[in-house]
Amino acid sequence: MTIDLKEIQRVRDEADCLMSALQVDQAIAQMAGDITARLKYTNPMVYCVMNGGLIFAGQLIPKLDFPLEVAYLHATRYGHALTGTFLDWRVRPTHDITGRSVLVIDDILDEGHTLEAIVNYLKSEGAKEVLTAVLVHKIHDRKVRPGQRADFSGLDVEDRYLFGCGMDYKGYWRNLPGIYALKESG
Numbered sequence: 001m002t003i004d005l006k007e008i009q010r011v012r013d014e015a016d017c018l019m020s021a022l023q024v025d026q027a028i029a030q031m032a033g034d035i036t037a038r039l040k041y042t043n044p045m046v047y048c049v050m051n052g053g054l055i056f057a058g059q060l061i062p063k064l065d066f067p068l069e070v071a072y073l074h075a076t077r078y079g080h081a082l083t084g085t086f087l088d089w090r091v092r093p094t095h096d097i098t099g100r101s102v103l104v105i106d107d108i109l110d111e112g113h114t115l116e117a118i119v120n121y122l123k124s125e126g127a128k129e130v131l132t133a134v135l136v137h138k139i140h141d142r143k144v145r146p147g148q149r150a151d152f153s154g155l156d157v158e159d160r161y162l163f164g165c166g167m168d169y170k171g172y173w174r175n176l177p178g179i180y181a182l183k184e185s186g
Contacts, residue, residue, distance in 0.1 A: 008172045014183040015163070019155055021177035024135070024165055027154035028056070031133060032063035035103065035152055038131070040066040042101040045127075047093060049118065050074040052107035055166035055174055056135040060105060068103075071095050075118055087117045098126035107166035108136040109153070112144040135165055136179060155179065 019027075046068050048057035061070060074090035102122050106115055115132055122130045133152040140159040157179060163169040164176030173180070 003170065003172075008170065011163075011169055011182065012173055012176070012180070015180040016160075016183060017178050018157055018160075018162070018181050019179035023155065024178060025059075027135065028059050029063060031135075031152050031154050032060055032065075035060075035133060036063075036065050038151075039064075039068075039101060039103060044068050044101040044103050045095055045097050046070045046103045046105065047118075047122075048072045049104060049106040049114075050091070051174070052166045052168070053105045056107050057105040060133065069095065073118065075114060087114065093122065093125065097122060099128050102127045102130045104130060104132045106132070106134050106150075108138060108162065109134045109143075109148070109150050110138045111142050112148045115150070116144050116148075136162065136167070138162070157181075160184070 050072050073093045075087045119130045132150040134150040135154040137153040137156050139156050160181035163173045164178050164180045166174050168174045
């Protein structure tokens with residue numbers, strides 16, 4: 001597959017910035033305080049969902065002022081379909097989480113299929129509790145469960161194609177410090 005870097009650059013140049021780097025930093029700081037208050041004395045296992053959760057986790061975890069273990073998992077949903085929950089586990093969780101609190105960090109809660117499947121898997125592996133933290137909660141009514149939210153959410157963002165802060169456009173622009181949306185045509 002050949003990537004047209006001119007297209008990748010054009011998409012960034014024409015994108016709408018929905019959340020600045022400062023807004024993202026403020027949301028992460030608030031989340032860190034909330035997570036610390038909730039998990040400070042629980043000895044949690046913290047899982048980063050690859051690849052999207054990497055940037056956010058790298059900013060959030062240093063702000064968590066308590067002992068924790070960090071690991072990663074990699075699960076992705078086939079086809080990016082609107083329905084279905086089949087996960088392709090690229091890397092399954094490898095730590096014993098029996099009786100432990102687990103925090104799952106991901107970039108976005110869009111429809112929620114992937115995050116729901118990860119949570120259910122971790123519960124089936126014996127976690128005492130599984131909490132979720134996402135930087136972005138996308139606002140729409142297509143969630144896997146009506147009213148679904150992560151336990152900790154940073155920013156509510158409109159229902160557009162987003163990239164930056166871990167979210168990508170064709171594998172690119174995860175590294176942007178703000179949250180961007182594809183330019184709307186019309």
